[in-house]
Amino acid sequence: MREQLENIKIQAEKELVNAQSIQELENIRVRFLGKKGELTSVLRGMGALSPEERPVIGQMANDVRAILEARLDEAARQLASKERQEKLASEVIDISMPGRKRSFGKKHPLTQVIDEIKEIFLGMGYQIAEGPEIELDYYNFEAMNIPKNHPSRDVQDTFYIDDNVVLRTHTSPVQARVMKTQKPPIRVICPGRVYRSDEVDATHSPVFHQIEGLVVDKGVTMGDLVGTLKEFARALLGENTNIRLRPHHFPFTEPSAEVDVSCWGCGGSGCRICKGEGWVEILGAGMVSPKVLRECGINPYEFSGFAFGMGVERIALSRFNIDDMRLLTENDVRFLKQF
Ligand code: DAH
Numbered sequence: 001m002r003e004q005l006e007n008i009k010i011q012a013e014k015e016l017v018n019a020q021s022i023q024e025l026e027n028i029r030v031r032f033l034g035k036k037g038e039l040t041s042v043l044r045g046m047g048a049l050s051p052e053e054r055p056v057i058g059q060m061a062n063d064v065r066a067i068l069e070a071r072l073d074e075a076a077r078q079l080a081s082k083e084r085q086e087k088l089a090s091e092v093i094d095i096s097m098p099g100r101k102r103s104f105g106k107k108h109p110l111t112q113v114i115d116e117i118k119e120i121f122l123g124m125g126y127q128i129a130e131g132p133e134i135e136l137d138y139y140n141f142e143a144m145n146i147p148k149n150h151p152s153r154d155v156q157d158t159f160y161i162d163d164n165v166v167l168r169t170h171t172s173p174v175q176a177r178v179m180k181t182q183k184p185p186i187r188v189i190c191p192g193r194v195y196r197s198d199e200v201d202a203t204h205s206p207v208f209h210q211i212e213g214l215v216v217d218k219g220v221t222m223g224d225l226v227g228t229l230k231e232f233a234r235a236l237l238g239e240n241t242n243i244r245l246r247p248h249h250f251p252f253t254e255p256s257a258e259v260d261v262s263c264w265g266c267g268g269s270g271c272r273i274c275k276g277e278g279w280v281e282i283l284g285a286g287m288v289s290p291k292v293l294r295e296c297g298i299n300p301y302e303f304s305g306f307a308f309g310m311g312v313e314r315i316a317l318s319r320f321n322i323d324d325m326r327l328l329t330e331n332d333v334r335f336l337k338q339f
Contacts, residue, residue, distance in 0.1 A: 001049070001057050004042050008032060009064045016075050025079065029072055039065060109339040110209060110328060113316040114191050117211055120235040121189045124228070126213070129188040131174035133195070137164050139173035144252040145291045157196050159206075167195035171212035172252060175288075175307060178214060179296035184303050185217040191312070202324040209312035214288070216298060216305030222255070222287055225306035229259055229285065236315075237264045244279060253286025253307055264318075273318050280318065283310035 012032045019025050032038050043061055046054055107115065118128060131139070140146075141153055152158075152169065159167040174190035190212040198204040215224070226245065233241045241264065245257035260281050265273035274280050285308035290300035313325055320339050322328070327335055 001042060001045065002060065005039075005057070005060050005064050008038050008042070009067065012068050013071060016071050019075060019079070022076060022079055025072055025076055033065060033068060039068075106337065106339075108328075108336060109316050109320050109322075110312055112339070113312055113319060114209065114211065117232075117236065117310075117312075117315075118189065118191065120232055121213065123235075124187075124231065126187045126189050129174055129178050129190045130192060131168070131171070131177045131190065133168055133193055134161065135166055135168035135173050137166055139176050140166050140168050140170070143176035143292065143295050144172050145289055145295070146251045150251065155197070157198075159195050159197055168192075169196050170194050170309060171210040172307070172309060174212055175214045175252075176292070176296050179216065179293070179298055184298065184305075185215075186305070187215050187217075189213045200326060202326065205313070205325055205329070207329075208325075211310050211312060213285075213308045214305060215307075216288065216293070216303050218303055220287075220304045220306060222306070225285060225287070225308070228306075229283070229308065233261045233282075237261060240267065242268075245285075248284065248286075250284055250286055252289050252292050253284075254289045256284065256286035259283045259285050259308070273321075282315060283308050285309070 012028060015028050016025070019028060030037060034040070039061060043058075046057060049057060122128070140158075141148075141150070146152060158169050161167070171190045171192050171194060174188075174192070178186060178188050178190070192210065193207060194210050195207055198206050200206065213228075215228070226243070230243050233243050240262075242262040244260050244262075246260065248256045248258040250256040258281055260279035262268045263271060263274035263278055263280055265271040266278065268278040270276040270278050285306065288305040288307050293300040293303065293305065313328065316322070316328070317325060
């Protein structure tokens with residue numbers, strides 16, 4: 001039996017040296033040390049030994065097992081490290097290869113315009129105010145001096161939730177919300193989504209965006225309004241931009257005006273953008289009506305203010321030379337990523 005054990009050891013070690021893979025090592029382990037392996041079958045024959053010999057052979061068998069297990073482990077380690085070396089040597093990294101391009105998302109053209117306008121007014125010391133899109137009739141109309149029989153309340157234009165609640169038709173109600181909660185001096189712009197029951201076409205949508213502006217302080221004049229809008233127009237459209245005011249009517253301002261900017265396409269001589277006019281209308285504005293101030297808890301004898309409201313889509317379309325508003329909301333990435 002000694003001899004047998006000796007042979008097992010020699011034979012197993014010889015095979016270990018030649019083993020080329022982890023799988024081969026495993027085969028060797030099973031063959032020599034497994035339940036039905038050679039070492040085990042030698043141990044089974046121990047019953048035939050004399051009592052003196054038994055512990056000696058037992059000890060020897062354990063030694064052989066321990067040695068072989070250690071050798072197997074060692075061989076496995078070596079094989080693994082050899083495999084790693086070979087892999088490293090065979091995998092070449094070509095640092096001159098062009099990298100994989102990652103495509104970054106970008107801001108929607110409307111968001112770009114809104115952010116740009118916000119930036120301009122923040123630079124003039126304005127704060128940003130927001131109000132709910134689902135608005136009380138009171139703020140949307142009543143507080144803005146739009147009485148019950150005013151045409152803009154017509155069911156044609158306004159989405160009513162119930163008698164008292166509407167989808168806001170403009171951002172002007174944020175004016176009332178601000179005046180009722182803040183004391184002058186007030187300088188805010190209020191960007192946001194507004195809703196009107198319009199048919200969808202190239203220039204209309206039932207959902208669009210406005211940016212409202214409101215300034216209330218002591219001694220605010222129409223001159224301040226004109227100066228502010230001129231500064232704004234120049235910052236948005238370029239140094240040489242001019243503005244003009246045409247008299248108009250809004251219930252919440254007195255006097256009121258529609259404000260045009262000189263066309264950024266042609267500078268005033270007439271082109272496709274301004275439809276030959278030389279001017280493009282971009283907003284409505286005026287001096288805040290004393291009625292509105294009073295309704296919102298501000299004494300019109302002490303304070304005065306101006307307000308303005310512009311449509312963002314209109315500005316974005318002409319800025320990016322887009323001829324159909326629907327393109328902005330169809331979410332075709334191929335279209336949107338041009339801007
Ligand atoms: N709310 C008006 C609209 O939706 C726009 C507007 C006009 C806002 C004059 C104003 C303003 O603040 O003073 O048509």
